[in-house]
Amino acid sequence: SGFFSKLALDFVLRRSGPDIEVQRAADLRELVTSLGPFYIKIGQALSIRPDILPPRSMVELQKLCDKVPSFDSKIAMQTIRDELGQDPTELYSELTAEPIAAASLGQVYKGKLRSTGEEVAVKVQRPYVLETVSLDLHLFRELGLLLRNVPFLKDRTDVVALVDEFAGRFYDELDYNLECENGLRIAEHMKELPKVKIPKNYPEYTARRVHTAEWVYGEKLAQSTADDVGELVNVGVVTYLTQLLGEGFFHADPHPGNMIRTPEGQLCILDFGLMTEITDDQKFGMIEAIVHLINRDYKDIGDDFKKLDFIPKNVDVQPIVPALTRVFDAALAGGGAKSINFNELASDLAEITFEYPFRIPPYFALVIRAIGVLEGIALVANPGFAIVDEAYPYISQRLLTDESPRLREALRYMVYGRDGVFDAERLIDLLIAFEDFDVVRRSAGYGEAENLASSGAMAVQGDANRVNAALEFFFSREGEFFREFLVDETVKSVDVLSRTALLSLLDGVPGPLGRLQRLATVSTLVPKLTKEEEVTVRSTRALLEFFLDRGAGLEGGAGGGADGGQARLQQRVRSLLPVFNKYSGAMRDFGIKISTRLIDVAQGRILEATLDAVLGPRKQAQTRA
Template sequence: MNTTPSNQFSPEMNRVDAPSSQSVAAVSTELVADAEVVNSRRVKEITDDTWLGYDPIAIAQYYSSQPLKVFGRFISIFIPIVNFALGLWLDKITNKSKANLGKRAIQIRGLLTKLGPAYIKIGQALSTRPDLVPPQFLEELAQLQDNIPAFSNEIAYQFIEEELGDRPEAIYAEISDLPIAAASLGQVYKGKLWSGEEVAIKVQRPGLADSIALDLHVVRTLAIWAQTNFKQIRSNLVSIVDEFAERIFEEMDYENEGRNAERFAELYGSMQDIYVPSIYWQYTGRRVLTMEWITGTKLTNLEAVAAQGLDATYLVEVGVQCSLRQLLEHGFFHADPHPGNLLATPDGKLAYLDFGMMSQVKPYQRYGLVEAIVHLVNRDFDGLGRDFVKLEFLTPDTDLTPIIPALSYVFNSSLGATSTNIADLDFKSVTDQLSGVMYEFPFQVPAYYALILRSLATLEGIAISVDPNFKVLAKAYPYVAKRLLTDTAPDLRNSLKELLFKDGSFRWNRLENLLNNARSSDEYDLNQVIDQTLDFILSDRGTFIREYLADEIVRGLDNFGSNTLQSVTHAIQKGIGIKVPTPPVTAQPQSNGLEHIQRIWGILQQTKGFDPTMVLPKIPQILMKSETQSFGQKIASGLTQRMAARLIREVLLQDVPSGIAVNDSLSERRAPQPQLALPTRVRR
C-alpha cells in the first residue's frame, strides 16, 4: 500500500543560518553553497511518491540545478503580487482605499488560489490573524478554506489504486460522484465500505510535493533576504517559514495524519462531548486516507447549529477546554483548527477533523505558559518578564528593567485601573497590547508561539461570532487554577508557592481566588487537591507553611476562647474575692487568617464532590508523621503561653495597659517584661 521513498529528507539535517548577502540571487547562491558543504546527500527528484518530510537544504540543493525553473516561479509569483501592491498603492494615492477594500479582498483570494497550495496555506494562516489583516480581507481569506477548484475523478481514482493496490469500486461500495470538499492539499469524497460503514475518503492533489517544495524554497530565500536586509524585522522569519513548511510537509503524509488522529483521540477523545473520527488503516496510504464519516454542521453555521437545537456557546466552551488541554497539558495540539474543521454533531458533540497539521508544545513551554497566565492575572509583571525569557521571547541577557514597566502599563490599561477580574481581559486586546511592547523591545516571536496564537485566535474568532462577550482567558483561568492546585511538577509547585507567598506573608485572597476558579473547571478533583496539599504541608518544603499556620491557628483559637475566658475569669475573680467591675463586652477582633480559613471552608463546601468525611481516612496517616506531632506541639505550646498570659492579665492584672495585649506568640516572647512586675499591680 505504501511506496518506500527513494529520497528521504531528514528533518534532523543541519540548516543554513541567514547569510549576510544583499540580493535574493546572492542569498540563494550562498544557501546552495552552504547546503553543499553541509549535506552530502543529493536529491534526484521531488515527486509525489518520492518525498518525505521537509529539509530546506536538500530542497535548496535540488533546485540549485534548476535555476530557470526557480526563476520562472519567482517571476510568476512576483508579477501578480507587485501588481496587487500597485493597486493598493493607487487606491491610497487616489483616496479610494476604503471604497476598493472589498474588491481588493476578492482579488487577493483569487491571487492566492491561483498561486497554488502553498500560498493557499499561507492565506489560510493569515485568515486567522486579525492583528495583521484588515477585517474585509479576513473574511475573503477565510473562504480559501472551502472554495478551491477540484481536480478530476480520474486522477483521484488513479491515486486510490496506486496507494491502496486495488480499484476504488473493489474497496468502496459507494463513492460520491463529485468530491464533497476540495481543499488546498486534497479533496474529500463521501463513500461507503462494503461492510456498510460510511466513510470520508481524502485523496491528495497531484504534483503537490514538487510545487510546494519549490514555493517554500522561494519563500524561504525571500525570508532570508528580508531578515538580512531589514534590521527592523526581529522575529526569526526563517524559522517561522521552516516551522510552517515542516507542518505542510507533514500534512502531505496522510498516514501521519491517521496516526495523529489516533493520538488525538487517545489524549482528548474521552473528554466530555469531544468526538474524533476513527481511521480505516487497511484503506489508508500516504496519499489516500479513509476515515469514519462525521454527520455534522460546521460550528460557524450558527443558524443550522441552532436549528438542530444545539447550543453553539457550549460547544465553543468544549473547544476551548480541549484546546487548553492540548496546549497546556499534553502539548500535542491541533495547529489548524479552522472553522471548517470543527463540526457540531446531532447528539451535541464537537467533532474535530483534519489532523494533518499538529504541533508540539514542550513541557517547559507549557509550564511557562501556565505561569505567564498566572502572573498576568495577578498583575505580577516582574514574573511575566521572567516568563518571556523562559519562553524564549527574550534572551537571558536582556535587561528587563525597562520592559517590566512597559508590560505593567499596557496590561493595566487593558484591564482598567480598578478591575482585577480576569473576565475583563480579552485575548485579542492582550495580544494587541503585547505586539506593541514586542515591537518596542528586543522580543523575538518563537515559531511555536505563532501556531499557538493562531490556534487560540481561531477559537476566539468562532467564539466571538457566537457570543460577542466571550473571553477565552476567562474560560482558561479555572483550568489554569486547577492545574496549579493539582499538578505536582516542580515548576508548577514553585509558581504556586510564588503566587501564594509574598515577602514571607501568605496571600489568602489568592488562594481563595484559585480555589474559587478551580471549582468551575471540569475534572477538578478536590480529593487530589487535599492529598497534595497535605503532602506538601507535611513535607520539608512545607515547613514555612506549618509555622505560619500554627501561628494563625493559635491566634484564632485564642481569640475565639477569649470571650469565654473573660466570663470564666470574672467568675473566678468573684470567687476568690477580687472586686471587679462587670467586664465590658468587648468585640475581639477576629483573626484574619481564621476568617479566610472559614471562607475557604465555605468554598470547599460549595465545590462539586466535596465530602468532609474524605479527610477522615487521611487522619491516621497524618498523625503518624513527626511533622504533625511537632506541629501539634507548637500549637499547644503557643496556646498555653497565650492562655497563661491571658489568665494572668484577666485574673490578676486588671489594669495592664492595653498596649501589651497578648496578641501574638512572637511578640509575647520578645515583649519587654518590666510592666509585668506582679506586686505593684495586684489589688488585694
C-alpha cells in the same frame, strides 16, 4: 496585481460601502486561491477574525475553508490507484463521482468501505502540491536570509527559523500517513472526553497522498445556531488546553472547517495533519507566565519570557519591564487578566520587538496561530469571549493537582504572592475556578470527574454545590498535596482564632479575673495578636464563610436577622454531611495532624511561660540570646 490596483483606485475615488467591501473580499479570495496552498492557509486564519475583518469580508474569506476550486476527479482516482495499489472500486463499494469538499491541500470524496460497509471520507492530495509549497517556502526562506542582514530585525526575529518551523510542519501535513498516526494518537488522548469526537482512522486505506477516515455528519461549529454551541466552545477550549499544556501534542490547525457540531451534540475535530510538540519546560513556562500575569508581576513575566525563549538568555530584562508593564496594564484594563484578547495582546507585544530584543520563538508561532484561530471561532459565537478567562479554570486545575515541583511552586506563589503573605481571596478564586473546570469537564463527559466530586456536588446549583465540590477535592486523594500545602496555614488559623476567642472572653470578664490577661504568664500562654495574625483572622473568616456557604452568614447573613442566619448555617452544615461521611477518614487524619501541631505550639508556650516564671522575662531573653 489587479486586486491592489482596485484598492488604490477605491482609495483615490473614495469608494466604500458594503457592496465594495464584499467585492474586494471576493477579489482577495480569488487572489489567495490563485497563489496556492501556502496563501490559502493565511486566508483561512484571517477568515475567522471578527476583530480584524468586517463581517462581510469574513463570510467571503470563509469560502477558503471548504470552497477552494477542485481538481479533476480522474486525477484523484489515479492517485488512489498509485498510492493504494488497487482500483478505487475494489476498495470502496461506493465513492462519489465528484468531491464533496475541496481544501487547500486536497479534496474529499464520500464513500463506503467494501469490506465493512462503513461510511468514510476519502481525502486525495492535489497534484504537484508538494512542488508548489516547496517553491513558496523557498522564496520565503530566501527573503528571511535577506532580513537577517537588517540591523533592527536580525537580533529580534529569526525569519529563517520561523520559515523552517512552518516548513517542517507543512511537509508533515503533506504526508497523510503521518496524519493518520496523529489522528490515532489524538483519539487515544481524547478517549475520556465523550463529548469530543475524533473520527476513526483507517491505516490500511491510507498512504502518503490518500487518507481514509470515518465520515462524520454535522455542521460547522462557527455556523451552528444550536443552544449548546457556547458549551461546545468551552469544551473545545478545554480540549485544546489539554493538548497544549497537558499532553504537549497540539492540533495547530483549528480553522472553522475543522470543528463540527454533530447531531448528537458532540464537538468533532477534523484534520490532524498540522501538529506541534510542546516540551515540559515550555508547558510549565506558559503556566508560570499566566500565573504571573494574573498577579501583575511583570518582572517575573520578563524572566518567564527568557525561559520561553522570547528574550535571549544574556539580556537583562529590567529595561524591558516598563514596556511590558505598559502593554500588560493596557491589556488588563477593564476586567483584569481574564478579559484579555489574545490576538490584541500578541499584536501589542509585537510592537515592542522594534524597541527591545523581544522575539517570537519558532515553536510558539504555531501556538499563537492556533490559539488566535480558536479565539476567533469563539468570538463569532460569543463576542464577549476572553481566552484567559476560559483558560483559568484549567490552569487552576493544573496548579491544584499537578505533582511537578515547578507547578507546586507556582501554586505557592499564587496563594502567597511575592511577599509570602497568605491570600484567602486568591485561594477561594482558585477553588471556584477549579469547580468551573470540573463543570466543563463533566459536561464534556470526562471520565475522571467522578474521582474529584460526586455528581450531586458537581451539578451547577449555586455556591452551595460549588463549595461542596471544593471540599470534596480538598479531602479527596487528588487533594492530598493541597492539604499538606495548607497544614501550616490551618494550624496558624486555628491557633489565632482560639486565642482571639479566649482574649475576647477575658475582656468580657469583670473584676480580678478580667485582669488575668495582663499577667506575664497568661500573656505568654495567650499572646495578643500581631498585625500579621490579624490578617490571618480575616483570611480565615473569609475561608470559613466560603466553605460554610456565602450567604449562610457567620454573623447572621443578609436579611432575616441572626435567627435566619443561624437557620441557614444549620441547613448548610446538614447539606455537607454527605461530604463529611464520604471523607471521614481523610478528615480524621487531617484533624489528628492539625491537633498534633497545635499541641506542639501549646507545649512551646507552656515551656516559655515556665521559663518566664522561673528566670523572669528579661533573664530568659538574655539566656536565649
